[in-house]
Each structure stands twice: as structure tokens, then as C-alpha cells.
Amino acid sequence: xxxxxxxxxxxxxxxxxxxxxxxxxxxxxxxxxxxxxxxxxxxxxxxxxxxxxxxxxxxxxxxxxxxxxxxxxxxxxxxxxxxxxxxxxxxxxxxxxxxxxxxxxxxxxxxxxxxxxxxxxxxxxxxxxxxxxxxxxxxxxxxxxxxxxxxxxxxxxxxxxxxxxxxxxxxxxxxxxxxxxxxxxxxxxxxxxxxxxxxxxxxxxxxxxxxxxxxxxxxxxxxxxxxxxxxxxxxxxxxxxxxxxxxxxxxxxxxxxxxxxxxxxxxxxxxxxxxxxxxxxxxxxxxxxxxxxxxxxxxxxxxxxxxxxxxxxxxxxxxxxxxxxxxxxxxxxxxxxxxxxxxxxxx
Ligand code: NAP
Ligand code: ZN
Ligand code: ZN
Numbered sequence: 001x002x003x004x005x006x007x008x009x010x011x012x013x014x015x016x017x018x019x020x021x022x023x024x025x026x027x028x029x030x031x032x033x034x035x036x037x038x039x040x041x042x043x044x045x046x047x048x049x050x051x052x053x054x055x056x057x058x059x060x061x062x063x064x065x066x067x068x069x070x071x072x073x074x075x076x077x078x079x080x081x082x083x084x085x086x087x088x089x090x091x092x093x094x095x096x097x098x099x100x101x102x103x104x105x106x107x108x109x110x111x112x113x114x115x116x117x118x119x120x121x122x123x124x125x126x127x128x129x130x131x132x133x134x135x136x137x138x139x140x141x142x143x144x145x146x147x148x149x150x151x152x153x154x155x156x157x158x159x160x161x162x163x164x165x166x167x168x169x170x171x172x173x174x175x176x177x178x179x180x181x182x183x184x185x186x187x188x189x190x191x192x193x194x195x196x197x198x199x200x201x202x203x204x205x206x207x208x209x210x211x212x213x214x215x216x217x218x219x220x221x222x223x224x225x226x227x228x229x230x231x232x233x234x235x236x237x238x239x240x241x242x243x244x245x246x247x248x249x250x251x252x253x254x255x256x257x258x259x260x261x262x263x264x265x266x267x268x269x270x271x272x273x274x275x276x277x278x279x280x281x282x283x284x285x286x287x288x289x290x291x292x293x294x295x296x297x298x299x300x301x302x303x304x305x306x307x308x309x310x311x312x313x314x315x316x317x318x319x320x321x322x323x324x325x326x327x328x329x330x331x332x333x334x335x336x337x338x339x340x341x342x343x344x345x346x347x
Contacts, residue, residue: 001025005347006132007321008058012050015325018347019058021128023136028075031142033085038130039064039156039314040340041186042247043089043270045328047117051272056117062130062342063089063115064158066151076139084145086304088158089294091115091127091137103298105141131321133347143301146308153313156186156339157304159294160314164191164243165303166295167266168198171241175199180224180239182255184211185331186314187245187268189338192218193312195243203239205255208334218315226254237285239263249273252289256281264288314339320346 001022008019026032044061046052065087069079079085093100093108100108113121116129129135145154164187173179179200181191188204195202196219203222204215212223225231235258242255242265249271256265256277267289277289295303307313315338319327327340 002134004128004132004134006060006128007324007347008060008131009048010058012048012055016048016131019060021060023134024125026071026073026136028073029138030073030136031069031076031079031085031139032071032134032136033065033067033087033142034070034134035065035067035130035132035344037066037152037155037318038062038342038344039159039186039316040324040327040331040342041159042331043159045331046247046270046272048328052270056126059117060128060132061116062132063087064155064160064341065115065130065135066145066155066158067135070134072139078139078144079142084147084151086143086145086154086158087115087130087135087137087141088143088162088300089115091141092121095140102296104296106293106296131324131342131344133344140297143304145304148308149311149313152316152318152341152343154304154307155341156190156314156316157307158300160186160190160339161307162295162300162303163187163268163292164245165194165306166299167243167268167290167292168194168241169299170292171264171266173198173200173241176201178238178240178260179203180205180235180242180258181220181245182226182242183245183247183269184208184215184338185245185247185334185336186339188243189214189218189315191243191245192220196220197310197312203235205242205258214337232258237261241266243268245269247271249275251275252277253281256287256289257284259285259287261285262287264290267291316341318343322346
């Protein structure tokens with residue numbers, strides 16, 4: 001066992017505080033990683049504050065983890081000490097069901113094991129996340145990271161990156177596809193980057209007029225202010241694919257009306273309250289709504305390799321861990337450009 005330094009939520013309302021806990025002894029299939037950076041996802045905040053229900057405390061959030069391998073177990077073949085490595089939103093699954101065999105472990109029929117806020121598969125140990133100095137985990141759920149990219153910018157790829165890459169690939173986004181990305185936060189800004197990189201015609205759909213310039217800088221071709229009814233009318237039945245990354249309660253209908261014939265809205269945002277949908281908004285143009293959860297292990301490595309090849313990283317604001325509570329407050333106010341990343345040296 002080794003002691004990890006961390007920050008944890010002790011309940012659903014107090015600020016996160018310094019915390020320490022034991023990481024397990026290295027097992028044969030394990031990789032021990034010294035964490036260097038960890039991204040701050042809106043899901044961390046939803047869970048720390050128990051906005052989805054069922055939160056377990058003490059909770060060390062964080063599932064956008066990058067660092068250096070310090071030791072590997074005797075059965076590990078993919079990693080050696082000194083390698084860069086990443087860990088995302090899951091650390092285990094049953095590995096035997098159809099979805100695990102497809103390397104789509106996020107849809108494991110027995111339920112994937114999240115990186116934190118859950119019990120590990122032994123049903124005893126609490127999984128603890130990346131706002132910590134080290135993690136010990138199974139190599140299947142550890143990814144290779146290119147030495148070429150800025151490491152702090154890579155961290156958010158482990159959740160915000162794969163969560164937007166996977167649905168855009170699944171929807172077959174390619175040259176000429178009309179894609180609307182709803183919400184320019186951590187996920188949204190990666191969605192814009194990927195859709196642009198796949199050759200799509202990309203529109204940023206935002207509630208924040210001040211983000212128009214950033215959208216353009218990120219490569220978006222058009223900007224649609226969703227609070228402006230006239231502008232929304234101009235884009236009626238326009239898009240093939242919408243990627244909905246909104247974190248706050250909202251209704252789907254106003255966005256569904258933007259979909260062209262057989263267009264689909266891919267849902268990745270997980271607000272605390274369920275959005276409402278009017279069937280009429282779906283019937284027109286035979287529209288559909290599809291959900292998507294992160295991405296599987298094979299696809300996550302594919303995405304990381306794609307980013308290395310195309311020089312894609314997140315736009316980040318690096319913070320010391322002591323600023324995590326302030327970062328949460330700023331996230332709620334949409335004041336993130338576009339991902340906070342913790343420098344874990346500051347622990
Ligand atoms: P974030 O950085 O806080 O960005 C969310 C964005 O939503 C904001 O920047 C804002 O963009 C927009 N927004 C906020 N309030 C809104 C409202 N009332 N109406 C319309 N738009 C609004 O959050 P994130 O880290 O990208 O996460 C986004 C959501 O995805 C969260 O709910 C998170 O839990 C979820 N998530 C899901 C998965 C998955 O596997 N499916 C993975 C990771 C995260 P504008 O200012 O541009 O409007
Ligand atoms: Zn996340
Ligand atoms: Zn499974």
C-alpha cells in the first residue's frame with residue numbers, strides 16, 4: 001500500500017479539502033502512475049455535489065488523468081516504468097459480456113466501474129479519482145500518451161475528448177456534414193475541434209455571445225446564439241447532427257427544430273433535471289435523439305493517437321489544487337476557457 005495525497009469532497013455541500021488515502025499494492029496486471037495533471041470535468045462537480053443522486057463520500061473526483069508510469073506488475077505487457085500514461089472515466093468492467101468483448105466497456109452489461117464515486121468490483125474498496133498524487137490500476141484501462149503533445153492539454157482528452165470524438169464518429173461525421181455543437185465548455189470545445197478536423201461544416205450554438213470569437217478561433221464556421229429567436233428560426237431544419245453538451249437543465253425541443261431530414265441530436269450533457277421533449281418536434285423530418293457515454297478502450301486509444309497525429313489538445317487553464325473550489329464556482333457560471341486542469345505537483 002502507498003499513501004496518496006489528494007483533495008476530497010466529504011459531503012455534498014462543503015468545499016473540497018486536503019485528504020489522504022491508501023492506494024493498493026501493485027497486482028500482476030496493474031500499472032502504478034504518478035499523476036501529473038488532472039482535468040476538471042463538469043461531471044466531477046455534479047457528483048461531488050450529489051446532483052445525480054447516490055454519491056459516496058469521501059470522494060476524490062477526477063477522471064482526466066495523465067502521468068508517468070513508476071512501476072508495473074509482472075503480467076503487464078503494454079507499459080514500462082517511465083512511459084507516459086492516461087486514465088479516463090472507467091477503471092474496470094466485467095470483461096466477459098458482449099459489450100466488453102466489443103471493447104465498448106462503458107456499456108458493460110454488468111455496469112462499468114467508474115474511476116471514482118463507486119465501489120470497485122470487489123464491492124468493498126472505494127474507487128478514488130485523479131485529484132491525487134498517484135493511481136494504481138489495470139492496464140486494460142490505461143492508455144498510451146504521445147510525448148509530442150502538451151501534457152496538460154492532453155488530460156481533458158481522457159473524458160471531454162473521447163466523449164465528443166465517439167458520437168461524432170458514430171454519426172459518421174465527414175466532409176460536408178452540417179454539425180451543430182451545443183454549448184462551448186470543456187466537451188463543446190473538443191466537439192468543435194473534432195468536427196472541424198473531420199471536415200464538417202461546424203456551427204457553434206451557444207447561450208454566450210462572448211464565445212463567438214472563440215468559436216471562430218477553434219475553427220467553427222458559423223455561430224448561432226440560441227437565446228435569439230430570430231437566429232434560431234434561420235437555422236430551422238438545417239443540421240444533420242447536433243452534439244448536445246449542455247450541463248444545465250434545458251428543453252430539447254428548441255434544438256430538435258434545428259434538425260434536417262433524418263437528423264439526429266447526440267446527447268452527451270447530463271443535467272441534474274431531465275429535459276422535456278415534445279413528440280411533435282421529433283416527428284417532423286423523422287428526427288432522432290441518441291445518447292452516448294464516453295468511449296471504449298480501443299476507441300479511446302484511437303482518439304489519443306488521432307490527436308497526436310493531428311496535433312489536437314484541449315485549451316486549458318492550469319490551476320493549483322488549492323483553487324479547485326473556486327474553479328467549480330466558475331464552472332457553474334460558464335466561466336471556463338475551456339477546461340481547468342489541476343497541476344498535481346501542488347498537492
Ligand atoms: P462545462 O465545461 O461546464 O460546459 C457546459 C456548457 O453548457 C457551458 O459552457 C455552456 O455553454 C452550456 N450551458 C450552460 N448552461 C446552459 C443552459 N442553461 N442552456 C444552454 N446551454 C448551457 O461542462 P462539461 O464538462 O463540458 O460537461 C458538459 C455536460 O456533459 C455535463 O453535464 C457533464 O456531466 C456531461 N458529461 C457527459 C459525459 C458522457 O459520457 N456523456 C462525459 C463527460 C461529461 P455556452 O456558454 O456556450 O452556452
Ligand atoms: Zn468527465
Ligand atoms: Zn462487461
